[in-house]
Amino acid sequence: MKKKARRPAEGGGLNITSMMDMMTIILVFLLKSYSTTDVSVTPSKDLQVPVSTARKPPKMAVNVVVSQKEIVVDGKSILELGSYSDPETGAPTVAVPAEKKRGQSIPELYEVLFDKAESQKQINARLGEEFKGQILLQCDKRLPFEVIREVMYTAGQAQFSEFRFVVIKSGD
């Protein structure tokens, strides 16, 4: 009798109802915060996106992430940034290595973006839309403008002229 009563589906008498409660609450919470926007910002030590009062929702476009360590386009790492000392202030700073630049442009990044632009144009042509050249830019907030300017210049050369800077919505 005792043995029969103490043989639930788990075996061993483990009372899991409390764990089920917890799991159910977590499940409800996650269901509620499930979102289908495909721009995912993954904050990490190297990528802290600035907070802003902007409210416009993001739309899908080519995703360029410039963190403190590297430049990533649509998930694929393109090049790594180097850390240097600022010649003026001596403070540690991040920059594109000089051998990877050509003036204001970054050739490796340009090639990747150019290919993306071409494939995007083909998609747009097939759908009968015009190519808008939108690009999403997620940059770490500590980056000097020089790096961002070079990325924007390179993107502009690859015919991406609509920049959408991804920011985190501030509290209100």
Next chain:
Amino acid sequence: MASKRGAAAEELNLVPIMNLVTILIPFLLMAAEFVSVAVIDSTLPAIGAPSTAEEKPEEEKKPLNLSVIITGSGYTVGGSAAVLQNREGDGPTIPCKDVGCPKVDSYDVAELQRLLGEIKDEYADEQNVILVPGSRIAYEVIVVTMDATREDPSKPVDGRPRDLFPYVVIAGGAQ
């Protein structure tokens, strides 16, 4: 008797529910958005001279070409010659609260918004602003400045913050 009374408590088969939970929770955890994201548009090419899209040939109202230069010592607000009331002389129009602008908060955003509000009062139709950050300026400062030039929450109009200059172009130039 015991089995009838305790049927619900003792023989509840939790395996299917556990299946559901075990599959759904990791999936939703990966898809969950813990930060909500917005975008700031800057539509025009970033490098080079200020955009020519707003220049209309030979109109009475000259384009304002409002520009905000961000340097390591503060903001310099400028525009087409002889239309702006900024203080001439050395140093920025709106110097930082702390010398050398070490932090984002050092930039006097409130004063910038006040000045832009005055300019907006005079040029209510103007919507463009050109941002010229120095090479060493942190991206965060640029975003904060773009927030300041877009709207002014301290002077709400119809319950919304007052629109200042929502169309921003980032120019490549200053040192």
